Amino acid sequence: MTKLFSRAIGGASVLAIMLVAQSANAATWRYAFEEALEEVQGKFAQKFKEEIEANTDHTVQLFPFGTLGESDDIMEQAQSGILNFVDQSPGFTGALIPEAQVFFVPYLLPQDQDTLNEFFRSSVAINEMFPKLYAEQGLQLLTMFPEGEVCMTTQDPVHSPDDLNEVKFRVMTNPLLVESYKAFGATPTPLPWGEVYGALQTGIIQGQENPGFFLESTKMYEVTDVITCIGHNNFTTAVMANKDFYDGLSEDDQKAIDAAIEASFDYILDYQQGLQDESLEKIKEAKPEMQINILSEDERKPFMETAGDVEDAFIEMTGDGGEEILNQMKKDLATAEQATQ
Template structure:
């Protein structure tokens, strides 16, 4: 860890000496490995930028420059030009972003979900000014996959989570959500999760199937439960001063590259969840993978109102307006798809 931090500091010292707005090399950090969803998105973005400009994009996967809080700080200070980070970690900066942790708010249908992220007025018009207040240009948000619980004991109801120390991101509303589910939420940096499960410091965590598979979380867990309560959301941002300092044609080129990468990552995820679960089952035949029935989900769904009320209290000045607009956006998507 010390060596890694020293290396990161050296990289950042070199980067800080460069004028970000005029740099030929743009730096982009994200919270996952190169072959995980955020990494696939970043590679497509890099490909598009380099094909349509003289710039190169240097990618920094998880751990290269520290934890999530570190890369956000680096993006805000201009050391990084781009950062991909879940609202789970930006909740302290932008309380309204915690809306993505209200359980059972987002649809489970992947096509509806993709359309929502593309067309949502809340995402595309209401969130950008909130990010700008933090020195960030919001370029896009996209879904990463159905969130699933991994635990040591089976889960078929909230009672099964009683006294289970469940790792959550450092996000107040996610803490509230798992308290409502009956668990004992335990905020923990991602780098400590595998060891925490291995030693029993925590007994559960949540993530999309591809991440559970690629990080081998299944090695230190016995049960995967699909409660249908959420889909992992992430946001790609640029340093605001850097972005606004670019010529208009370069700003357009960046947004075009983001749009291509968005379409690419939606296509890439088709069938990814089931494929990842199959790989997990193959690697560990003893693991159980359970999809809760509508009846079994009902007690979890009944906690949504409680968490929603908490969001309205802690979600910032725009919490109510954003929640209502998101509901309108989701209803519009459901109606247009005939659901």
């Protein structure tokens, strides 16, 4: 056997060993979220999958809403390690992490999109304080991002809190959101998302809230007659990893995840530009008789006046820790506003 042939065989063996090693290190990561594949959380997840698979040997398996159960099911699976990643709104983690309910204090988040985006990008509360709280529940908080202005759907027009009197209004299973809609004058009714369409159809409830894109994609307009936007909130969601899984990864894999999250964050903020208006227009096209009311500043004032009571309820629920986060968020929001002026 010639030396050249021996070297060729040796090189091929080394290459084979390297390929086997790479294959052995490659894994399939499981990622579940609360929306459909073509909704905002699904778009974020697809971008994350694209980035991971382009820059590592790993693959990402996506599980849209309903494939693994309701929101509480996927959270349990993420905490137990069955899932590696989960995207879930603080609305469903309020019982687990009470301080996360701060995102449901009405009129806390700004309506200006640039200010809102800057807040989520640079917030000390989000980037430094919340990760510690999520870690206590076995979760690595990777990012939070806004999904769009929340609007109400009802059977009758709403121009003041009086119009919500005795309206059975579906809310997420979140204690502070219950307090918020009590303050608005409604009768809050916590329900899992899978039951909402049917409950509206049968009259068990008469209203619910969600961002415009979600109202359009889930066809909520088929079982309600009025959309009312009062500027009270922007739907927030959080992407998390199982902490034991994340901590056990190599430094390179952790860096790849962090980079993929950053790219997906930038992508999803850009994706949402104009999405709310486009979604409301599509609803109007699908159901021309649908009333879409954007309340004036004067009409919003009675709703805005309830914010103080909900803040007090939040602090009562969460104590000094919640108050510290609320105060830090207000500082972060002021900083974001100055940065975008």
